[in-house]
Amino acid sequence: MEEMENKKTILIVDDEKPIVDILVYNLEKEGYNTLEANDGLAAVDIALNKKPDLILLDIMLPKMDGLTVCKKIRNSLDVPILMLTAKDEEIDKILGLELGADDYITKPFSVRELMARIKANLRKSEVQETNTVNNEDVKTKKIVVGSLELDLDKFEARVDGQIIDLTLREFEVLKFLASQAGQVITREVLLEKVWGYEYYGDIRTVDVTVRRIRGKIEKDTANPKILITKRGVGYYIRNN
C-alpha cells in the first residue's frame, strides 16, 4: 500500500522455486520486504541474523525439516511463524512436537487467504482488551495546509472547502507534497515515491501531472498559489 519506512520483512522458507516466486511477488506487491531460504539450514541462519517480522515456513525441506527449523528458531526468537503444509495430516505433527508455530495454512492456498493470515499474525501485539467491534485501524487522517485539505480516507481533496475531483495519481502526488508542505521535492523523489522504485518512465511525466493538479486546484494555473515550482529543483506546497 503506502510507502512507509517500517516495511515489514517476511522470510519465505520453501524449496520449490515457483512457490517462492509467487510468494515474493505477492508479498512485495503488498509492500513487504522479503527474504528467501531454500533449505532448513539457511532458514535458521537467515532468521537469526536478519530477524524478520514473520516467517513462512514449509514443512518439507531439504537438510533440516520445517519442524526442526521451527523449534530452533523459536528457541531464540519470538517471531510469528506461519507453517505451510501440504496435507491436513501434517498438522498433527506441527502440534504434537511442541514447536510453537503460530498458525498454519494448507497447500494449495489462495494468495488472498495467505495475505489475510499474514496480516492477522503481524497484528499480534496490538490486542484490544475492549469488546468493541474490531474496526480495523479507525483512521480519520487528514492533511491540511492552508486552504488545501486532503482526506486520506476518502481520497478527497478540498480547496477552500470545495471538493476537487482528483485522479488517484494526482491525489498521491498532492498528498506526498502536502505531507511535507514547504519542502521542495525533486521530480526524482516524486517519481520514486509515487510512481515506485522501478518506474522507468520519463521524468517530465511529473510536470504533466502537476499541470493537471494545478488545472484543478489553482484559480490561475499560470500563477499558482498552492503548488509552487522551484525552478531547477522541483515542486512544493506553499504553507505560509
Add this chain to the structure above:
Amino acid sequence: MEEMENKKTILIVDDEKPIVDILVYNLEKEGYNTLEANDGLAAVDIALNKKPDLILLDIMLPKMDGLTVCKKIRNSLDVPILMLTAKDEEIDKILGLELGADDYITKPFSVRELMARIKANLRKSEVQETNTVNNEDVKTKKIVVGSLELDLDKFEARVDGQIIDLTLREFEVLKFLASQAGQVITREVLLEKVWGYEYYGDIRTVDVTVRRIRGKIEKDTANPKILITKRGVGYYIRNN
C-alpha cells in the same frame, strides 16, 4: 503462574480438526484444560455437564449451528462465550440476535490474539461477579445515509422512502459500505468482509454486485448519486 488447583477449562467447539488441534495445543501450553466438541449437539451436552470456564465457539457447525448452540448454553449457564466467525456479516447475527456472546474474533486470527482475548474474557468474568452485566446499549438497527435507509432487522432498504428489494448479498454489500459512509472501500476489503476471507472468487464479482445494487437504488446507473466509484481505489456511499 504455578500449577494451581484452579486450572481453567476451555471448551473448544469446531468441526475442523486441524483448528481444534492447534487451539488445544496452544491452550494447554498456556496452562488451560481443554474439552472438545465437533458439532453443535455435543457442544451443548458437554457445556452443560462439564461447565467449562470459557467456550470457544465456531459459528459454522454440523448438526446445530453456533448461534443456536450459544443461545441454548446461555439459557442455563453464565459462561463467557467467544465466537469464531469468518465474515463480518456473521457478527451482526451474533450481536444482533441477543445471543449473549461475550466476544467474537474473526478468522483469520493469530493464535496470540486469540489467547489474549481469552485471557481478557476470563478476567472479566471473574470481576463481573460483583457488577451486573453491562447492558450493551441497544443496537441501532438502522443505518441512514442521506436518502438511503437500511433496516438491519428486516433486511430492507429504502431510497427516498421507497422500498427496494435487494438480495441478501446486495444488502450486505450495501450495508458494509453504508456503515462507513464516505469511506472508500476497496474491493479486497469488501470481498474479505462480505464474502469472507476464505472466498476464492474473482475480485470483479464485486463490480457486478455493485452494478446490480445500482440498478435498484440509482435513478441513472450511469450517473450514480449514492453508490459511487472511486476509480483506482474502490467504492463508497456518498454522505454529503
Add this chain to the structure above:
DNA sequence: AGTTTTTTTTACAAATTTATTACAAAAATG
C-alpha cells in the same frame, strides 16, 4: 538581444480500470 535551459501547455495514443451484458452454476423455494 540572442541563446540555452527549464517549465508549461497541449494533443494524442496507449494502458488501465470500470460498466455492462449474457450465460451458467448454485442455492433457495415450494
Add this chain to the structure above:
DNA sequence: CATTTTTGTAATAAATTTGTAAAAAAAACT
C-alpha cells in the same frame, strides 16, 4: 425434483486515466 431466484464468471464495451512527445512560453545566462 422442478422451478425460480440468486450469484458468479467471462467476455466485451465503454470510460477514464496516464504517459509521451512536441511545441510554446518563461526564466536564466552570456
